[in-house]
Amino acid sequence: MKSSVTASQTELLQGLAASPGIVVGRALVLGEQQWEGGAPLRDAAEVEVEEQRLRRAVALAGQGLEELQITCRASFRQFVPLIAGHLLILEDPLFVERARCLIGEHMVPAETALRQALAGMEEQLAGLSDQYLRERVADVRHVANLIAARLAGAEQETVQDDPVILVGHDFSPEDVLAMDPDLVLGFVNELGGRTDHTAIVARTSGLPAVVGCAAACRRVASGDLLVLDGNRGRVLVNPDSSALAACRQEQAEQERQQRELAFFAHLPAETRQGRKITIEANLEMLEEVEPAMQYGAAGIGLFRSEFYYLTPDGPPSEELLLSIYSHLLVSFNPFPVTVRTLDVGGDKPIKGYGGRPEKNPALGLRAIRLSLQQPELFISQLRALFRAAEHGTLRIMLPMITSYNELLAAKALVRQVRDELRSQGLPHGDGVEIGMMVEVPSAVAIADSLAREVDFFSIGTNDLIQYAMAVDRGNEQVAHMYTPLHPAILRMIAQVVEAGHAAGIEVGLCGEMAGDAAILPVLLGLGLDELSMPPLAIPRIKKMVRLTDVEQAEELAAELLACPATEALQERLKAYLHSHYGLEWQGMGHETGVES
Ligand code: PEP
Ligand code: MG
Numbered sequence: 001m002k003s004s005v006t007a008s009q010t011e012l013l014q015g016l017a018a019s020p021g022i023v024v025g026r027a028l029v030l031g032e033q034q035w036e037g038g039a040p041l042r043d044a045a046e047v048e049v050e051e052q053r054l055r056r057a058v059a060l061a062g063q064g065l066e067e068l069q070i071t072c073r074a075s076f077r078q079f080v081p082l083i084a085g086h087l088l089i090l091e092d093p094l095f096v097e098r099a100r101c102l103i104g105e106h107m108v109p110a111e112t113a114l115r116q117a118l119a120g121m122e123e124q125l126a127g128l129s130d131q132y133l134r135e136r137v138a139d140v141r142h143v144a145n146l147i148a149a150r151l152a153g154a155e156q157e158t159v160q161d162d163p164v165i166l167v168g169h170d171f172s173p174e175d176v177l178a179m180d181p182d183l184v185l186g187f188v189n190e191l192g193g194r195t196d197h198t199a200i201v202a203r204t205s206g207l208p209a210v211v212g213c214a215a216a217c218r219r220v221a222s223g224d225l226l227v228l229d230g231n232r233g234r235v236l237v238n239p240d241s242s243a244l245a246a247c248r249q250e251q252a253e254q255e256r257q258q259r260e261l262a263f264f265a266h267l268p269a270e271t272r273q274g275r276k277i278t279i280e281a282n283l284e285m286l287e288e289v290e291p292a293m294q295y296g297a298a299g300i301g302l303f304r305s306e307f308y309y310l311t312p313d314g315p316p317s318e319e320l321l322l323s324i325y326s327h328l329l330v331s332f333n334p335f336p337v338t339v340r341t342l343d344v345g346g347d348k349p350i351k352g353y354g355g356r357p358e359k360n361p362a363l364g365l366r367a368i369r370l371s372l373q374q375p376e377l378f379i380s381q382l383r384a385l386f387r388a389a390e391h392g393t394l395r396i397m398l399p400m401i402t403s404y405n406e407l408l409a410a411k412a413l414v415r416q417v418r419d420e421l422r423s424q425g426l427p428h429g430d431g432v433e434i435g436m437m438v439e440v441p442s443a444v445a446i447a448d449s450l451a452r453e454v455d456f457f458s459i460g461t462n463d464l465i466q467y468a469m470a471v472d473r474g475n476e477q478v479a480h481m482y483t484p485l486h487p488a489i490l491r492m493i494a495q496v497v498e499a500g501h502a503a504g505i506e507v508g509l510c511g512e513m514a515g516d517a518a519i520l521p522v523l524l525g526l527g528l529d530e531l532s533m534p535p536l537a538i539p540r541i542k543k544m545v546r547l548t549d550v551e552q553a554e555e556l557a558a559e560l561l562a563c564p565a566t567e568a569l570q571e572r573l574k575a576y577l578h579s580h581y582g583l584e585w586q587g588m589g590h591e592t593g594v595e596s
Pocket of ligand 2: 439460462463
């Protein structure tokens with residue numbers, strides 16, 4: 001392992017603040033650079049050495065997978081089959097054994113042989129007509145990456161022992177779910193944006209993260225000492241002692257603040273004038289129920305139900321879904337639990353579903369479109385939901401509605417399922433509210449018509465921003481253009497709130513901006529009734545709500561709605577945060593403390 005650290009070696013990598021928290025630890029690089037093999041081999045002895053290296057890396061990868069499988073059995077059971085599949089790939093003679101043979105045949109180092117074997121597998125699998133098998137390519141690639149990481153890390157075994165900061169090229173949301181908090185302090189991703197699902201899962205799990213950090217895998221070596229600052233989106237590589245001391249001090253200060261904020265978790269979220277705001281949690285997995293309750297969530301404003309579908313086994317059974325939803329409802333009873341129906345596609349494809357690969361998945365067969373095209377998936381989910389509804393207060397939320405008739409078609413299926421359960425005499429809940437996400441500009445434009453057909457709206461700004469401004473939420477290259485503080489976005493939110501209230505329904509917001517303390521006065525001024533966010537954000541947001549004067553916030557919102565440009569809007573907001581809350585705000589992408 002490299003030892004630390006002199007001032008001259010310190011390097012600063014700037015990325016995007018994906019999940020807050022400051023951590024200090026050694027790097028384990030799982031990125032792409034480890035693929036580079038060295039010079040061609042000269043003789044049989046070198047072939048033998050490379051074969052040994054490969055065998056050892058495969059054994060270490062297998063050991064790592066087995067350990068991960070044990071961790072997952074305890075907490076993320078649905079990923080156990082995925083890992084079992086990866087273990088099988090390690091034993092596949094067409095892959096690992098082929099790589100070993102290629103070392104001698106082509107006189108190349110293990111990394112190069114591994115790459116060649118992977119290319120062979122990719123070619124073979126791509127030629128198959130069965131979509132499920134074609135999709136195994138991603139699994140083979142994942143396993144190849146694991147082996148490559150071990151090849152690179154084999155000389156640095158000490159890195160494996162202590163908790164590490166992972167540095168990777170493109171961690172998926174499932175990768176993040178599988179990160180054991182005892183072994184992983186946080187992660188850095190070369191790709192990605194602040195509101196793609198990798199970042200979202202990190203925030204919900206409370207794992208500090210920096211994404212969109214270009215060339216991190218090249219600029220960091222396994223064993224480097226890192227300070228990962230998820231509040232500012234930056235990484236210090238091999239910091240000198242004074243930088244390290246400053247970070248440790250800030251880390252301690254943040255922990256102190258978080259302890260203080262815990263006091264607000266269970267206080268009511270009421271403005272100075274006594275207006276009640278419902279503050280709820282966004283969850284993806286049952287494991288997050290406990291922290292959400294500890295942080296004071298008054299229900300679940302968004303349960304991203306699709307994460308239980310992202311397994312190699314394909315969709316879960318109705319009975320499994322029934323037990324998951326019942327658990328949620330019982331845990332939060334009498335608070336409401338809002339389950340969003342399947343929102344796959346886009347950056348969350350599920351195995352075996354979704355038709356042909358798409359050039360433009362964000363605009364393709366995703367969310368409600370897939371549910372309507374393949375209703376058996378939707379119906380089994382709806383059946384489980386209605387059956388679970390007798391255990392608490394359920395709200396069903398339809399994702400990505402773009403037209404009036406699409407909403408009517410989805411509601412017709414909802415009615416059909418309820419009637420079937422009734423005629424089958426199966427117990428199910430009554431009084432289930434049916435709402436929709438407003439996350440596409442077309443839905444904003446016809447919000448008045450849609451509002452008459454649903455019981456509630458929840459604005460999904462993560463998607464609304466990307467669709468309204470034509471900025472991919474997961475593309476770090478355009479991340480600077482992805483901002484909720486664009487006048488167009490604020491005007492859309494205002495329009496949806498007005499349409500919802502005119503129809504007598506509540507309007508919530510469950511995009512990531514709901515958990516940003518700097519934006520809270522704007523959202524209250526725009527008249528939102530409910531805000532749903534990552535659990536960790538709840539105490540801070542409650543504190544902000546309690547400090548807020550709604551009338552002044554309404555004046556602020558009116559001023560911001562009239563601003564022509566993001567920059568002017570940010571300046572005004574910055575001054576407001578300073579004068580009304582004593583906050584020094586650095587601008588979007590920076591954490592906002594609430595110390596007033
Ligand atoms: C959104 O789009 O704002 C949202 C909350 O849903 P997701 O992030 O899962 O797309
Ligand atoms: Mg969305």
